[in-house]
Amino acid sequence: xxxxxxxxxxxxxxxxxxxxxxxxxxxxxxxxxxxxxxxxxxxxxxxxxxxxxxxxxxxxxxxxxxxxxxxxxxxxxxxxxxxxxxxxxxxxxxxxxxxxxxxxxxxxxxxxxxxxxxxxxxxxxxxxxxxxxxxxxxxxxxxxxxxxxxxxxxxxxxxxxxxxxxxxxxxxxxxxxxxxxxxxxxxxxxxxxxxxxxxxxxxxxxxxxxxxxxxxxxxxxxxxxxxxxxxxxxxxxxxxxxxxxxxxxxxxxxxxx
Ligand SMILES: C[S@@+](CC[C@H](N)C(=O)[O-])C[C@H]1O[C@@H](n2cnc3c(N)ncnc32)[C@H](O)[C@@H]1O
Numbered sequence: 001x002x003x004x005x006x007x008x009x010x011x012x013x014x015x016x017x018x019x020x021x022x023x024x025x026x027x028x029x030x031x032x033x034x035x036x037x038x039x040x041x042x043x044x045x046x047x048x049x050x051x052x053x054x055x056x057x058x059x060x061x062x063x064x065x066x067x068x069x070x071x072x073x074x075x076x077x078x079x080x081x082x083x084x085x086x087x088x089x090x091x092x093x094x095x096x097x098x099x100x101x102x103x104x105x106x107x108x109x110x111x112x113x114x115x116x117x118x119x120x121x122x123x124x125x126x127x128x129x130x131x132x133x134x135x136x137x138x139x140x141x142x143x144x145x146x147x148x149x150x151x152x153x154x155x156x157x158x159x160x161x162x163x164x165x166x167x168x169x170x171x172x173x174x175x176x177x178x179x180x181x182x183x184x185x186x187x188x189x190x191x192x193x194x195x196x197x198x199x200x201x202x203x204x205x206x207x208x209x210x211x212x213x214x215x216x217x218x219x220x221x222x223x224x225x226x227x228x229x230x231x232x233x234x235x236x237x238x239x240x241x242x243x244x245x246x247x248x249x250x251x252x253x254x255x256x257x
Contacts, residue, residue, distance in 0.1 A: 006108055007043040009128055009200070011036040018049040027052075030135065031128045031156060038170040043199075052136040054129055056199070059192050065137035067149045069157045075109070076116040076148070088244045089223045089249035090174050092117055098173030098220060100161055101211060103159035107193060108134050108152070110178060110225070115151040122172065123152055124159045127201055131156040159214035160206075175214040178225035179204035179233070208234035215252060 002011075012033040014024055027033060036048060043056045053062035053157040054130060082092045091098060097118040105123035107130070115121045125131040134154050141149035155162055159177070176180060182203045207224075211233045214222040224233050226248045232238060238250035 007200070008036070009045075010034060011060045012052075012132070013038045013044040013046045013047070015046070015048045018047060018246060020047075020049055023047075027135075031132050033128070035133075044154070045132060046081065051140065052133055054133065054196060054200075056196050057060055059196055061192075063133075063193050063196055065107055065133045067108070067137050067141035067147060068144060072109060072112050077117070082117060084113070084251055085244040085247065086113060086127060086225075087117055089251050090114060090119070090176060091221060100174045100176055101159075101163075101218075103163070103175055103177040103214060104179055104204070105154070106130060106178065106197060109136065110176065111152055114176075115148040119151065121152050122155060124155045124157055124162055126156070126158045128156070129200065130197070150180045157251050160209055163213045163217045166217060171219050173218065173220045174223060175218040175221075176223045176225070177210055177214065179207040179210070181227050181230060211236065211252075215254070218254055220254055222254070224250045224252075226250060 012024070012027060013036045015038060018024070024035070027047070028035065036044070037111050038044065041057070043054070046053055046062065051064050055062045081087070090100065100114055100119050100121045101124060102114070102121055103124045105111055105125040108123055108167035111121045111123045123134060125134055131154065138149050138152060138154060141147040148206060180197060180201050180203050211222065211224065224238070226233070226249040228246055228248050230241065232250055236252070239253045240251040242251065
């Protein structure tokens with residue numbers, strides 16, 4: 001049984017006035033959700049007939065993903081293009097647009113930046129609610145024929161499992177990942193959506209397995225995003241590091257393919 005405080009991450013709560021049954025059916029099939037009623041005393045994934053959002057008890061406004069407006073659109077316009085640290089770490093120089101797997105998609109921000117810069121990006125996310133938010137945001141954004149979301153596709157899976165079954169001719173040029181790291185900041189200073197991720201997902205303790213799987217699968221490089229000053233994943237030293245204010249990108253080049 002699920003307690004009042006522990007969310008049921010296999011349930012989707014639907015507003016009683018919603019009649020978009022085909023879409024609800026699609027979501028329940030894709031993410032194996034059971035349907036429930038809305039309960040304002042519980043943290044829930046809610047479909048209100050327009051979009052999916054997580055209603056978290058202690059975080060105020062519902063949290064959803066939007067690739068057409070807000071922070072994503074702003075970063076697309078003003079984010080620094082191919083000169084920004086993420087793009088440099090991925091290797092977006094000289095007009096190259098590698099194929100990318102983002103193995104820890106989260107809210108899809110980094111993946112959207114890379115898609116906006118012209119790369120084809122496969123997003124992997126294993127948490128059912130976060131994966132469902134991503135799918136819903138992609139569906140809404142892909143209704144706009146100009147959106148970079150057309151370059152993104154979601155896979156709901158644990159990344160090493162997905163990478164292990166990928167045929168060699170579908171291996172990407174680059175595998176990128178940004179695992180959850182235990183928060184070092186006071187919770188009031190951490191942004192609401194990151195607080196939600198910390199509550200739902202916790203720290204990712206299996207990043208070394210993901211790094212090993214990625215190194216076997218990527219054709220050109222593996223890039224790991226870390227907070228500045230923390231150890232390398234699996235204590236494996238990268239070939240290059242790109243440092244920015246609070247973040248470090250560790251770049252592992254693949255030489256023997
Ligand atoms: C820090 S967040 C990523 C944020 C993301 N870079 C962004 O720009 O929004 C990490 C996410 O990766 C997911 N994750 C961690 N390990 C994973 C794995 N092995 N397979 C799939 N998803 C994973 C977590 O559930 C979480 O949603």
